Structure formats: structure tokens, C-alpha cells
Amino acid sequence: MLLFIDNRKAKEKQKKREKIMISKKRLAALLLAGAMIMGMNTTAFALGDGTETKPATASVKKNFEMAEGLDVPAVTFNFSIEKQTEDAPDATIESVSYSDKDDKGTLSDSGKYIISKNAKIQFKQFPHAGEYLYKVKEVKGDKPAEGVTYSTDEYSLRVQVANGTNNNLYVKSIFAEKGQKKADEILFTNTYKKYASLEIKKETVGDFADKTQQFDFTIIFEKSATEASLIKFNGTITRKATGKTENVTTTETGVCNFKLADGDIITFKDIPVGTKYEVKEKGVGNDGYTPSVTVVENETSIPEKKGNEKEDLSSLNQGKKNLVGEKTNTVTFVNNHESNNPITGIITNNLPFILLIGGAVFAFGTLAFLKKRRTSER
Numbered sequence: 001m002l003l004f005i006d007n008r009k010a011k012e013k014q015k016k017r018e019k020i021m022i023s024k025k026r027l028a029a030l031l032l033a034g035a036m037i038m039g040m041n042t043t044a045f046a047l048g049d050g051t052e053t054k055p056a057t058a059s060v061k062k063n064f065e066m067a068e069g070l071d072v073p074a075v076t077f078n079f080s081i082e083k084q085t086e087d088a089p090d091a092t093i094e095s096v097s098y099s100d101k102d103d104k105g106t107l108s109d110s111g112k113y114i115i116s117k118n119a120k121i122q123f124k125q126f127p128h129a130g131e132y133l134y135k136v137k138e139v140k141g142d143k144p145a146e147g148v149t150y151s152t153d154e155y156s157l158r159v160q161v162a163n164g165t166n167n168n169l170y171v172k173s174i175f176a177e178k179g180q181k182k183a184d185e186i187l188f189t190n191t192y193k194k195y196a197s198l199e200i201k202k203e204t205v206g207d208f209a210d211k212t213q214q215f216d217f218t219i220i221f222e223k224s225a226t227e228a229s230l231i232k233f234n235g236t237i238t239r240k241a242t243g244k245t246e247n248v249t250t251t252e253t254g255v256c257n258f259k260l261a262d263g264d265i266i267t268f269k270d271i272p273v274g275t276k277y278e279v280k281e282k283g284v285g286n287d288g289y290t291p292s293v294t295v296v297e298n299e300t301s302i303p304e305k306k307g308n309e310k311e312d313l314s315s316l317n318q319g320k321k322n323l324v325g326e327k328t329n330t331v332t333f334v335n336n337h338e339s340n341n342p343i344t345g346i347i348t349n350n351l352p353f354i355l356l357i358g359g360a361v362f363a364f365g366t367l368a369f370l371k372k373r374r375t376s377e378r
Helices: 002-043 342-377
Strands: 045-049 059-066 075-083 091-093 096-098 113-123 130-139 154-163 169-178 181-183 186-192 195-205 215-222 234-238 245-249 255-260 265-272 276-281 290-297 300-306 330-336
Touching: 059 096, 075 091, 075 186, 096 113, 195 215, 195 255, 215 330, 234 255, 245 255, 255 265, 276 290, 276 330
Parallel strands: 059 186, 195 330
Antiparallel strands: 045 169, 059 113, 075 096, 075 130, 091 113, 130 154, 154 169, 169 181, 195 265, 215 255, 215 276, 234 245, 234 265, 290 300, 290 330
């Protein structure tokens, strides 16, 4: 009898232990599920929520950036989507293409043009309800477009598939993560850059123009919107009189001072398109020259602007800095020294001395006349 009671108590203790183990397993499962849900809610935004009649969809956003002075190049961007879940179906992403027919729109606050386009993500048939994981990135390809900076970003894509009526499957939600952080869009940004040159020319014209006289200039550069910082630019001066060349370099703040005489040209190369600048010719006072400046900005001529001999003459276009575009960029300063009467130029430059001499001659003549008159009266 005692043996029977002991066996029964042992069985009851075993059942209690089994119940406790089952409860612990259930609790662990619930905690795990809760952690997954909480993690999903705090690490990802839903790119799309769907219903059985209208399943969730997702797309890739492409931002193509460029500075002023550039035409939109012909380029196609491709993407890859790789499944990370073993039985996930294959998926594809449309390509995105650009050409010179695309409208650049208006400049953004950052001073860049940003052309945005979207590419749909398409999935094949899912085998069952559950969560499927994918990795999305941009593919540079074997022949990348010249001047284009490609994105190296990667995204994780979580696709949740649910059972609908009559066991029909549909995409209930799509989430994106980037580097363990939530992402409300799958965005790839590309930047297009090119480099160009700028020529500054000097001409002196007119009957009394001094072809050997050098004039003082200052140029100030401002970085392109697609550049992180302003770099130093090297310029080469070609002297017409000697055929020799001289090298100059801008400061860290983009400033360079130089001198040009008639026929001299200074050329700055390898300037990022979109760079802004201003060139000034220093006024020298009463030198008899009338200065003017003509600017060709990205192959577009800006109306001639005239100055005077006393003040600095700037290349600014209606108060705005000039632009280095991908095409022709030139600035031509012309100083005109003309006179209808050859003596006029001499008189203009030596007027004080002439007046002094003239006054002395007049005084001497008057004195001689008076002396002669007195002599005759005697």
C-alpha cells in the first residue's frame, strides 16, 4: 500500500515538472515573438501596407544630382535584389534611364539640380505565408558612365506575406532597413561631375593705346555645389610679346592676382563645372582708357559692360557671379584709347604742365609788350 502511494506521488510530481517546462517554453516563445514585433516596429518603417484586394508594393527611388552648367547625360542605372531567405522567390527591379530630354527642374536649396525617378520592385509567386528577406543595392556594372559617382548604399528588405481568403497569399507589408536603422524609402543618390576651363583675355585698342602696358586683375572663385570644398586652381599666363608662359595659383580662399598686357591670356583648367567666379580689372585713374568687358558663359554671350578709367570693372552679370559651364567660358577685357586729334591725347596727359608753360609765355609776352609801349611813348 505504501509503495502504491509513493508511485502516485512521484507521477504527480513528474506531471507538475512537465507542466512547468511547457509553460516556460510557451513564455519563451511569446517573449521571442514579442521581441520580433517590437524590433520590427522600432527598426523599420513600412514602405507599403496592403490588403488582399490591394497588396503592398515597394519601389526604389533614384536621385540624380548635378551642378549648374551641365547637360543631362545619357546614362542607365541598374539595381540588384538578392534573396536572403532560402525559399524566397526571385525578384527584379526596373532600370532607371536619363537623357538630355529630361527636365532638370529648378535648383534646389543646395544649389544643385536633382532629378528624381522611381523603379518598381516585382516579386514572383511566394510559396507560403511568412517573412522573406532580401538585400537591395545599386550595380555599377563593367562600363560605368564617365563622370558619375555611384552609390554604395545597401538595404535589407522584409516582405511579410499573409494568408487571405481561400488560402490566397498576398503581400501584407514591406519594410526596409539600412545599416540596422529604419528607412522610410530605398534611396540611391548619384552625382554627375565634369571639368572645364576658363580663359581671360586682355586687349588694348585705339590710336594711342600702349601695347606694352600691363593692367592689374583679381579673380575670386566660389566652389561648385557638388564639391565638398574649394580647391586651388592653377592658371597659365601666355605673354603675346615674348611667347613665354607664367604659372599662378589661387589661394585657399580662391583668390588670384595677376597682370595682363595687350594680347595676353590666362587659362585656368580642370575647374569643376558649376564653379562661380568674378574677375575685376583695377581702375588706374586718368590714363585715358575706356574699359569694357564681355563674358561668354557656357557658350552663351553676355552683353558687353562698359566702365570708366577711375573705377574697377567687374565681370559680374547683373550683380551675379559668373558660371563655369561644360562648354566655352571666356572673359575679354578691352581698353580703348582713342582721340580724333593726335594732340588731344598729349594735352590730356600733360595739361597741368602746358597750362603752366602757357601762363608763363603769356606773362612774358605781356611784360614785353608793355615795355615796348613805354619805350615808344618816350
